[in-house]
Amino acid sequence: MATRTFGEPVQRNIDDRLLTGQGHYIDDIDLPSVAHAAFLRSPFARAKITSIDVSAARAHPGVLGVFTCDNIGHIDQDLPLLIPHPCLVGPRTQRPLARGDVYYVGQTVAMVVAVDRYTAEDAVRLIEVDYDPLPVSVELEDAAADGANLVHEDVAGNVAAHFVQNSGDAAAAFARADHVTKITVRVERSTAAPMEGRAVCARWDRITEQLMVWDSTQAPISVRGGLASLFDIDEDRVRVVAPDVGGGFGQKVLFFYPEEVLVPMAAIQLDRPVKWIEDRTENFIGSTQERTQVHTIELAATKDGEVLGLRDFFLHDTGSFIPYGIAIAQVASTSIAGPYRIPNIEVEFKAIYTPTVPVTPYRGCGRPQACFAIERAMDKLAEELGLDRFEVRRRNFIAPDQFPWKREGLLFADGLAVCYDSGEYDTALSKAAEAIGLDRLDEMKADARARGKYLGLGLGFYVEGTGLGPYEGGHVRIHPITGKIYVNTGLSTQGQGHDTVFAQIAADQLGVDPSDVIVVEGDTGAFDWGVATFASRAAVVSGNAIHKAASKAREMVIEAAANMLEAAPGDIELAEGKARISGSDRAVTLAEVATATNPLRYAFNKAAQSATQFAPASKHDGPPLADGKAPGIEVTDYYSPPYSTWAYGCHAALVEVDPALCTVDIRQYVCVHDCGNMINPMIVEGQVIGGMAQGLGGALYEKVQYDQDGNPRNAGFMDFLMPYATEMPKVDIVHMETPSPLNPLGIKGVGEAGTIAVPATIISGIEDALKPLGAGHFHEAPVFPHMIFEKLGGADQAKAS
Amino acid sequence: MSKMHVKMTVNGKPVEGLAEPRTLLIHFLREDLNLTGPHIGCDTSHCGACTVDLDGKSVKSCTVFVAQANGAEVTTIEGIANPDGTLHALQEAFREHHGLQCGFCTPGMITRAHRLLQENPNPTEAEIRMGISGNLCRCTGYQNIVKSITAAAEQLASMKEAAE
Ligand code: FES
Ligand code: FES
Numbered sequence: 020m021a022t023r024t025f026g027e028p029v030q031r032n033i034d035d036r037l038l039t040g041q042g043h044y045i046d047d048i049d050l051p052s053v054a055h056a057a058f059l060r061s062p063f064a065r066a067k068i069t070s071i072d073v074s075a076a077r078a079h080p081g082v083l084g085v086f087t088c089d090n091i092g093h094i095d096q097d098l099p100l101l102i103p104h105p106c107l108v109g110p111r112t113q114r115p116l117a118r119g120d121v122y123y124v125g126q127t128v129a130m131v132v133a134v135d136r137y138t139a140e141d142a143v144r145l146i147e148v149d150y151d152p153l154p155v156s157v158e159l160e161d162a163a164a165d166g167a168n169l170v171h172e173d174v175a176g177n178v179a180a181h182f183v184q185n186s187g188d189a190a191a192a193f194a195r196a197d198h199v200t201k202i203t204v205r206v207e208r209s210t211a212a213p214m215e216g217r218a219v220c221a222r223w224d225r226i227t228e229q230l231m232v233w234d235s236t237q238a239p240i241s242v243r244g245g246l247a248s249l250f251d252i253d254e255d256r257v258r259v260v261a262p263d264v265g266g267g268f269g270q271k272v273l274f275f276y277p278e279e280v281l282v283p284m285a286a287i288q289l290d291r292p293v294k295w296i297e298d299r300t301e302n303f304i305g306s307t308q309e310r311t312q313v314h315t316i317e318l319a320a321t322k323d324g325e326v327l328g329l330r331d332f333f334l335h336d337t338g339s340f341i342p343y344g345i346a347i348a349q350v351a352s353t354s355i356a357g358p359y360r361i362p363n364i365e366v367e368f369k370a371i372y373t374p375t376v377p378v379t380p381y382r383g384c385g386r387p388q389a390c391f392a393i394e395r396a397m398d399k400l401a402e403e404l405g406l407d408r409f410e411v412r413r414r415n416f417i418a419p420d421q422f423p424w425k426r427e428g429l430l431f432a433d434g435l436a437v438c439y440d441s442g443e444y445d446t447a448l449s450k451a452a453e454a455i456g457l458d459r460l461d462e463m464k465a466d467a468r469a470r471g472k473y474l475g476l477g478l479g480f481y482v483e484g485t486g487l488g489p490y491e492g493g494h495v496r497i498h499p500i501t502g503k504i505y506v507n508t509g510l511s512t513q514g515q516g517h518d519t520v521f522a523q524i525a526a527d528q529l530g531v532d533p534s535d536v537i538v539v540e541g542d543t544g545a546f547d548w549g550v551a552t553f554a555s556r557a558a559v560v561s562g563n564a565i566h567k568a569a570s571k572a573r574e575m576v577i578e579a580a581a582n583m584l585e586a587a588p589g590d591i592e593l594a595e596g597k598a599r600i601s602g603s604d605r606a607v608t609l610a611e612v613a614t615a616t617n618p619l620r621y622a623f624n625k626a627a628q629s630a631t632q633f634a635p636a637s638k639h640d641g642p643p644l645a646d647g648k649a650p651g652i653e654v655t656d657y658y659s660p661p662y663s664t665w666a667y668g669c670h671a672a673l674v675e676v677d678p679a680l681c682t683v684d685i686r687q688y689v690c691v692h693d694c695g696n697m698i699n700p701m702i703v704e705g706q707v708i709g710g711m712a713q714g715l716g717g718a719l720y721e722k723v724q725y726d727q728d729g730n731p732r733n734a735g736f737m738d739f740l741m742p743y744a745t746e747m748p749k750v751d752i753v754h755m756e757t758p759s760p761l762n763p764l765g766i767k768g769v770g771e772a773g774t775i776a777v778p779a780t781i782i783s784g785i786e787d788a789l790k791p792l793g794a795g796h797f798h799e800a801p802v803f804p805h806m807i808f809e810k811l812g813g814a815d816q817a818k819a820s
Numbered sequence: 821m822s823k824m825h826v827k828m829t830v831n832g833k834p835v836e837g838l839a840e841p842r843t844l845l846i847h848f849l850r851e852d853l854n855l856t857g858p859h860i861g862c863d864t865s866h867c868g869a870c871t872v873d874l875d876g877k878s879v880k881s882c883t884v885f886v887a888q889a890n891g892a893e894v895t896t897i898e899g900i901a902n903p904d905g906t907l908h909a910l911q912e913a914f915r916e917h918h919g920l921q922c923g924f925c926t927p928g929m930i931t932r933a934h935r936l937l938q939e940n941p942n943p944t945e946a947e948i949r950m951g952i953s954g955n956l957c958r959c960t961g962y963q964n965i966v967k968s969i970t971a972a973a974e975q976l977a978s979m980k981e982a983a984e
Contacts, residue, residue, distance in 0.1 A: 037923030040857020040897035265924030514922025708961035736866035
């Protein structure tokens with residue numbers, strides 16, 4: 020039997036290149052005579068542009084072109100609204116370059132293309148723009164209040180969308196409840212901050228009339244389609260490649276960002292390759308962000324702590340535009356009941372425009388906010404009913420035999436029903452309790468007290484709808500000369516390790532080593548059906564598509580090999596790159612099979628020559644290629660999930676607070692998670708821990724701050740604090756594997772799993788730690804030292820001591 | 821802007837070029853020498869993606885003018901592998917322990933770790949974390965990076981022992 024690599028920590032094929040400095044990120048692509056773009060961006064959150072003078076910039080030596088909305092032709096139009104939804108009351112998207120108005124600090128106003136970036140930046144400074152600033156309401160609640168300054172003059176109340184969904188009958192549940200718990204929680208804005216910012220490089224080939232675009236995007240196929248239609252070029256003559264991409268985390272899934280259309284436009288107009296590499300400041304002011312939401316959540320419970328109903332109303336900050344529709348708010352509102360049965364739910368939200376950079380999904384996409392709201396509410400419920408935090412959760416978990424658990428009436432972001440497919444929630448909770456050493460908690464608290472510190476237990480449970488449709492494809496081909504397997508899919512990688520798990524999937528079917536599988540993704544020239552990388556969907560959707568294609572390829576190999584070896588198909592096994600008759604040494608290599616299935620007469624190589632010593636690969640009469648057959652071993656197949664598959668997990672932490680310094684130290688962190696069958700546990704762990712670092716940022720460090728005029732106050736790594744190795748605790752991971760019944764591989768997504776529950780976990784730990792000091796509740800994320808200081812009595816307390 | 825003549829040794833090879841006085845070392849390495857291993861993640865000396873070794877010290881080459889490197893010995897990620905072309909123990913360890921995901925921080929991280937292990941061949945976990953606290957990674961959560969550096973330190977120590 021062939022060795023199965025599914026479930027093994029197979030090392031990554033791409034690493035050697037990346038470890039030696041041989042990666043090709045977009046800025047590493049060296050094109051002859053490439054020109055460089057730089058942008059003039061709005062310094063105002065909201066203003067009218069009264070004049071723009073680019074004459075000095077145009078005259079600057081080395082400048083090749085200066086563009087404003089007046090000389091970019093027909094692309095001076097609103098960029099697309101990607102996900103329309105009937106509840107959008109005033110959908111607005113931005114233009115590539117501002118016309119008349121600016122809506123956030125950082126909005127692109129003009130573009131300069133010059134011989135190098137230094138010169139382009141010099142010329143940007145020579146552009147004169149007159150602005151008439153307008154008054155703004157920057158904070159979410161202010162923007163939503165009556166009489167707020169409007170972001171878009173014609174959108175009343177700054178309301179971009181208003182949506183209500185119901186499952187069951189919440190009003191009736193509240194009417195019969197013994198107890199109602201109500202809290203308001205607030206989660207602040209953060210940003211993905213991938214280490215490589217966005218980047219675009221474009222080349223127009225006048226001879227073949229081909230537009231080649233390298234784009235550090237999560238959605239190359241969509242970008243290709245969009246560019247083709249925008250520039251009215253045949254799709255086949257636009258190729259978009261996402262080469263090595265230095266992280267994305269959702270920020271790079273949006274299209275179009277202005278630069279993504281302007282750079283190709285400049286390349287066509289100037290007939291010269293053009294490159295733009297986002298700098299870090301631009302990433303903070305010109306790339307999308309996410310997270311600000313304010314939830315008021317109510318739980319209606321029996322006195323035993325069974326939650327009968329849930330009501331949640333929240334405001335969602337969508338920034339100045341809403342290109343991604345209501346996706347984030349919809350994910351938040353449909354994840355709000357977490358792992359709990361809660362049969363009666365009413366969720367309502369308003370998406371509000373604020374004069375800030377637009378909001379699109381960032382790893383977690385509404386789930387961290389929903390998790391924070393429900394988990395903090397469950398803790399409050401436990402406290403009010405005098406129940407144990409673990410027990411109140413246990414009493415409400417969906418039991419393993421209650422799946423599939425459908426929340427009738429709630430539609431997820433893919434437009435399909437919310438239906439949890441499988442899970443063992445209670446077991447996950449118990450494992451977390453055990454791993455964190457719950458039975459020694461009092462001892463550990465006492466130990467902390469002896470050192471002048473306060474220790475608390477953090478707890479957070481999350482669910483995550485993953486693997487959203489509609490579909491992805493997989494293309495599998497066996498190379499006739501080398502016998503290597505070529506695999507393509509349409510979405511792209513930002514370092515997650517797709518290539519390795521996809522290789523494992525194909526390798527298992529075809530009996531080869533994963534290092535003999537060459538995966539090419541993110542190149543529309545290689546495969547151009549598909550959607551994109553987001554919502555923890557790559558392994559689930561592309562993975563299963565590749566699995567389906569590879570299993571068909573396997574059948575073709577077996578049939579051909581059986582013919583070649585004059586054996587029965589049932590006796591053929593695939594291993595070590597060969598098809599062999601079980602229990603014998605009679606075998607053909609995959610290269611020979613691939614060659615023999617192609618009725619071409621030239622014998623270029625040894626495989627082709629040796630293939631001739633076997634019987635024909637196909638038994639049929641008539642022309643060499645049988646009717647309805649294709650040459651070689653090549654299969655394309657697709658996977659389309661019936662609905663999302665729900666991963667989940669439980670985090671627990673020992674959180675120690677120093678009451679004098681108001682600092683937080685995470686003594687231990689445990690993450691129990693279940694993403695179904697694991698293709699590669701090494702890569703799964705990498706995803707989980709990496710996601711947790713971003714969750715940690717959201718719990719304790721990261722908040723994009725704006726002043727009252729809408730100026731970003733911490734648009735750089737100096738002031739926006741992301742965890743370094745010194746902030747990140749060591750994490751203990753406990754894997755569980757409850758297969759998903761929804762797809763052939765039984766897998767669920769894991770990309771966002773690490774991120775979601777961290778703020779709920781750490782912040783509940785802080786609250787628990789400071790209970791003896793009467794610090795009260797912590798219902799905001801992140802928690803900064805000054806907030807702890809205030810909860811501990813602030814300046815008065817400090818003076819008194 | 822007038823250009824100046826600069827000379828230095830990069831990865832053991834003498835190199836020279838013309839550069840504006842304001843040219844940063846990272847740009848000279850990447851644009852003029854085509855050494856695109858070191859990356860630019862912030863240009864404000866916070867992320868460490870541009871880390872190179874300059875006369876035996878880790879520096880952030882986005883915050884060094886090329887003029888300041890005149891006459892210096894510079895090592896980039898391209899110069900870390902063993903002379904016979906095989907991967908250095910650190911590079912091997914990063915692969916084995918999945919110390920990289922997107923790989924964008926990796927050249928800076930390894931170049932820094934390479935110097936760290938010369939400064940302190942036998943670091944504790946806390947010393948490793950502190951030692952790379954000038955380098956941001958947004959993908960890995962650092963745990964596997966720390967594991968990789970620990971494993972490489974052990975490997976280098978046992979290689980040294982074997983050689984003695
Ligand atoms: S680019 Fe030099 S430290 Fe970030
Ligand atoms: S591996 Fe992506 S930033 Fe470190």
